[in-house]
Amino acid sequence: xxxxxxxxxxxxxxxxxxxxxxxxxxxxxxxxxxxxxxxxxxxxxxxxxxxxxxxxxxxxxxxxxxxxxxxxxxxxxxxxxxxxxxxxxxxxxxxxxxxxxxxxxxxxxxxxxxxxxxxxxxxxxxxxxxxxxxxxxxxxxxxxxxxxxxxxxxxxxxxxxxxxxxxxxxxxxxxxxxxxxxxxxxxxxxxxxxxxxxxxxxxxxxxxxxxxxxxxxxxxxxxxxxxxxxxxxxxxxxxxxxxxxxxxxxxxxxxxxxxxxxxxxxxxxxxxxxxxxxxxxxxxxxxxxxxxxxxxxxxxxxxxxx
Amino acid sequence: xxxxxxxxxxxxxxxxxxxxxxxxxxxxxxxxxxxxxxxxxxxxxxxxxxxxxxxxxxxxxxxxxxxxxxxxxxxxxxxxxxxxxxxxxxxxxxxxxxxxxxxxxxxxxxxxxxxxxxxxxxxxxxxxxxxxxxxxxxxxxxxxxxxxxxxxxxxxxxxxxxxxxxxxxxxxxxxxxxxxxxxxxxxxxxxxxxxxxxxxxxxxxxxxxxxxxxxxxxxxxxxxxxxxxxxxxxxxxxxxxxxxxxxxxxxxxxxxxxxxxxxxxxxxxxxxxxxxxxxxxxxxxxxxxxxxxxxxxxxxxxxxxxxxxxxxxxxxxxxxxxxxxxxxxxxxxxxxxxxxxxxxxxxxxxxxxxx
Numbered sequence: 270x271x272x273x274x275x276x277x278x279x280x281x282x283x284x285x286x287x288x289x290x291x292x293x294x295x296x297x298x299x300x301x302x303x304x305x306x307x308x309x310x311x312x313x314x315x316x317x318x319x320x321x322x323x324x325x326x327x328x329x330x331x332x333x334x335x336x337x338x339x340x341x342x343x344x345x346x347x348x349x350x351x352x353x354x355x356x357x358x359x360x361x362x363x364x365x366x367x368x369x370x371x372x373x374x375x376x377x378x379x380x381x382x383x384x385x386x387x388x389x390x391x392x393x394x395x396x397x398x399x400x401x402x403x404x405x406x407x408x409x410x411x412x413x414x415x416x417x418x419x420x421x422x423x424x425x426x427x428x429x430x431x432x433x434x435x436x437x438x439x440x441x442x443x444x445x446x447x448x449x450x451x452x453x454x455x456x457x458x459x460x461x462x463x464x465x466x467x468x469x470x471x472x473x474x475x476x477x478x479x480x481x482x483x484x485x486x487x488x489x490x491x492x493x494x495x496x497x498x499x500x501x502x503x504x505x506x507x508x509x510x511x512x513x514x515x516x517x518x519x520x521x522x523x524x525x526x527x528x529x530x531x532x533x534x535x536x537x538x539x540x541x542x543x544x545x546x547x548x549x550x551x552x553x554x555x556x557x558x559x560x561x562x563x564x565x566x567x568x569x570x571x572x573x574x575x
Numbered sequence: 576x577x578x579x580x581x582x583x584x585x586x587x588x589x590x591x592x593x594x595x596x597x598x599x600x601x602x603x604x605x606x607x608x609x610x611x612x613x614x615x616x617x618x619x620x621x622x623x624x625x626x627x628x629x630x631x632x633x634x635x636x637x638x639x640x641x642x643x644x645x646x647x648x649x650x651x652x653x654x655x656x657x658x659x660x661x662x663x664x665x666x667x668x669x670x671x672x673x674x675x676x677x678x679x680x681x682x683x684x685x686x687x688x689x690x691x692x693x694x695x696x697x698x699x700x701x702x703x704x705x706x707x708x709x710x711x712x713x714x715x716x717x718x719x720x721x722x723x724x725x726x727x728x729x730x731x732x733x734x735x736x737x738x739x740x741x742x743x744x745x746x747x748x749x750x751x752x753x754x755x756x757x758x759x760x761x762x763x764x765x766x767x768x769x770x771x772x773x774x775x776x777x778x779x780x781x782x783x784x785x786x787x788x789x790x791x792x793x794x795x796x797x798x799x800x801x802x803x804x805x806x807x808x809x810x811x812x813x814x815x816x817x818x819x820x821x822x823x824x825x826x827x828x829x830x831x832x833x834x835x836x837x838x839x840x841x842x843x844x845x846x847x848x849x850x851x852x853x854x855x856x857x858x859x860x861x862x863x864x865x866x867x868x869x870x871x872x873x874x875x876x877x878x879x880x881x882x883x884x885x886x887x888x889x890x891x892x893x894x895x896x897x898x899x900x901x902x903x904x905x906x907x908x909x910x911x912x913x914x915x916x917x918x919x920x921x922x923x924x925x926x927x928x929x930x
Contacts, residue, residue: 483614
């Protein structure tokens with residue numbers, strides 16, 4: 270039992286950065302914009318969050334800085350793609366390249382110094398409860414935030430008028446424009462929300478997961494987040510499911526190895542990816558429903574006629 | 576995607592090389608890194624060596640480096656360096672071996688050195704460090720300090736260098752406690768702080784109280800520190816990340832070797848060779864022994880002195896995992912077997928992943 274609790278706690282930490290980045294990207298893609306710069310925004314969030322946390326000594330200020338820098342950095346993408354109507358795929362890729370390079374340069378002086386770490390929640394009495402105590406009341410605060418975020422985004426997209434408008438823009442920016450909706454305005458906000466989420470995911474890496482800064486520490490998590498959005502067919506709760514399945518299989522295979530269960534190495538290494546894709550494809554196998562959820566204008570540049 | 580990134584950074588580093596190639600008459604030593612020169616681990620270790628070289632030889636030598644060079648795509652980097660007037664080129668990663676060798680054959684007047692590989696030419700030498708010597712000491716410390724009699728070992732890829740390290744670690748541990756066990760977890764990455772931290776958590780959750788690693792980030796030590804447990808640093812002294820958790824670390828120290836080889840090349844006494852040095856030549860050094868009681872510290876220092884005196888941790892009697900004899904009493908393994916090591920020694924309850 271003790272070990273199961275320990276495993277579940279580790280799963281939540283592994284899943285949280287993926288979940289946060291993917292939820293942000295989901296909103297961006299629902300508005301019809303494909304931002305492949307997630308990896309770049311995560312790493313910018315990680316470096317700025319670490320520096321702010323290190324300088325001020327406060328991991329909270331660090332996370333705040335990560336969010337702000339993530340949003341600002343995504344504005345660069347927004348300006349290119351929305352105002353100048355550049356190719357989204359190429360621009361997103363360059364945002365990733367820029368982020369990886371720039372973060373290395375900014376963070377060079379901060380390699381090899383330990384940073385502050387955001388501590389886990391502790392509620393006297395509740396956290397000490399057996400089994401559920403640490404699981405329900407003893408995680409780090411960002412884990413709760415990420416679940417609230419999933420709930421909030423689900424509610425916003427499917428239960429509010431603004432959310433409906435955002436989805437309409439993603440499905441047909443021409444029609445939305447004809448109705449007098451500010452397509453570019455909505456998309457700017459969506460892109461910045463995505464940037465803020467990626468930034469937070471990065472801050473989580475450098476301030477909670479492993480409180481340190483090292484170049485390329487995002488190690489491809491942005492790409493996994495992007496894949497999660499697609500395989501979850503743009504549904505927030507499926508993204509959450511996908512992130513946790515990925516985390517669970519990844520942590521599970523580490524434990525299997527430590528137990529000495531003889532499974533070929535490549536199978537173990539591929540397992541989290543294969544399992545996540547398999548599960549998400551199975552739950553999304555209704556073609557009509559998937560088509561309905563796919564933003565029809567995804568990736569197409571929009572130039573309003575004057 | 577990644578390739579493009581590497582190409583871009585390689586291209587920008589080229590500009591640096593080109594600019595510095597203007598100054599004439601100085602001996603030019605050029606370095607190629609697989610990671611960034613501030614990666615906090617392996618490539619940074621080589622860059623410290625380069626800086627040491629500059630400090631020691633001052634005006635007589637001029638150095639430059641190209642970083643983040645993808646191994647599969649490194650041939651053109653070596654070719655550019657050779658064309659641009661580098662006198663001696665150091666390729667610092669195992670995967671540079673074949674591309675570097677090809678370029679070495681095309682540029683017979685330029686000298687090449689390749690770290691951790693095994694192919695040489697008249698103008699290409701190899702160099703490596705006997706990291707396993709340090710791992711034997713770590714194994715002994717682990718066996719003395721572990722209450723559970725169990726260590727976790729986080730590893731990257733099943734290559735001989737890594738397997739040699741695991742074997743040396745367990746031989747050291749079992750020289751103190753014959754029943755000592757090790758749990759091995761492969762994370763299939765040289766550097767991913769998140770994955771390394773997850774692996775450390777899994778190992779600690781399964782009862783290990785000490786963690787050793789053959790991956791490059793200080794994340795496992797941070798987890799050890801958080802949990803009040805212990806571990807060993809890798810490639811550089813990681814004490815600042817885990818002041819209460821680190822017992823010691825194997826620290827790469829390439830500087831003196833670089834000075835020696837550049838001097839030899841300047842004098843014209845450079846010869847192709849296969850250098851594999853260890854604690855004795857100080858190409859690797861042990862970080863200060865900390866968080867240890869005096870008797871364990873003393874034991875570690877004595878073992879270190881014994882190795883410096885010429886004793887090899889791979890001295891018989893040693894059996895293979897299945898119990899079949901490998902080294903007879905007093906027999907010392909030859910370097911070839913170590914460099915191609917593909918089997919575990921007795922006492923490891925695990926199988927090497929088959930690739």
